[in-house]
Amino acid sequence: MKPTNTLLAAQQTTIFTVMSALAAEHHAINLGQGFPDTEGPAEVVRAAAEALLDGRNQYAPLAGLPELRQAVAAVNQRFYGLKVDPDSEVVVTSGGTEALGCALAGLLDPGDEVVLFEPLYDTYLPVIRLLGAVPRLVRLEPPGWDIPREALAAAFSPRTKALLINTPMNPTGKVFTAEELDFIAGLLVRHDAYAICDEVYEYLTYDNHRHVPLITRPGMRERCIRISSAGKTFSLTGWKVGYVTAAAPLAAAVMKAHQNLLFATPQNLQRAVAQGLMMPDSYYAGLAAKMQAGRDRLAAGLARAGFAVLPCHGSYFLDADFRPLGFTGDDVAFCRVMTAEAGVTAIPVSAFYEGEAPRHYARFAFCKRPEVLDEACARLARRFGRG
DSSP states (O other): OOOOOHHHHHOOOOHHHHHHHHHHHTTOEEOSSOOOSSOOOHHHHHHHHHHTTSSOOSOOOTTOOHHHHHHHHHHHHHHHOOOOOTTTSEEEESHHHHHHHHHHHHHOOTTOEEEEEESOOTTHHHHHHHTTOEEEEEEOBTTTTBOOHHHHHHHOOTTEEEEEEESSOTTTOOOOOHHHHHHHHHHHHHTTOEEEEEOTTTTOBOTTOOOOOGGGSTTOTTTEEEEEEHHHHTTOGGGOOEEEEEOHHHHHHHHHHHHHHTOOOOHHHHHHHHHHHTSOHHHHHHHHHHHHHHHHHHHHHHHHHTOEEOOOOBSSEEEEEOGGGTOOSOHHHHHHHIIIIISEEOEEGGGGSSSSOOOSEEEEEOOSOHHHHHHHHHHHHHHTTOO
């Protein structure tokens, strides 16, 4: 029989699925996959439940319910001073991943080039290649993950259609500064390129670092597709509600892709998220404070167990170097041993690279209850001789 799609056929099962299955097999504490182990705000969950009973359970409008689009516009104005037309510049999607796929599909033609920063979320490259576009990778190096400005400039060419940026960044915990964003903006203007901005961790920044959307920088309002996610904002990752903010022509391009993939996101979830986005500033500050406390707790525990912990200023994740423990294998082997023998699961950071990659880092999720993080650290300390 004729083969299926060659690109997808060659793609391996995602490392997150592999490691989560291994965690279940060994009854390990799973600090690999990035999802909280507590429910989101009770009032938001209750709003979704009640919305199922109000007689509006048919298709939502293609662009999303008006109340959610208005709420997205309102938080853009509230937190970033960004004035947005909810009727023409917001599109609701089924999660940030769908938003990403629609943004790429709405922009790219076969042969177009896309500049990306590595390490990177593992969905980016397959989607770009499925569209027939060409990724151009620029590597950030630990521990500071600073932009190599000459390499970034050299990655742009006359064929560059877009840059894809993730800030706060998974898996590095990097939060791009306004100065870095302005350097990127200059390259986008010079090469007449767009930016797809994966900002799903926008409210999860620490140590007085603040998220700055690229769309707010000079010259960027008409060039950026900004993506965010209710899953990360409200610790409800299973809901899969995302939203795009972009100038009207770009939003229209995203919406055309959206109508051919999913068309509409569940009405009750949209109504609940609209209510959630209007929660007071204290909710957003409290969410960041809670996550920062988890980061600090896990970082201290990993350090006591003998890891060298890298800085993390945003997202759900921190990376740690396991070489001080005396382990001589690579990161995949280490994560398997750690799961089987210590009962703690993490993700090998090499999974976020294409080709040659650092092989001595593991990525840990700290979006877990304090007692879970404490037990994980105690297990690691016992296994690696620091207990």
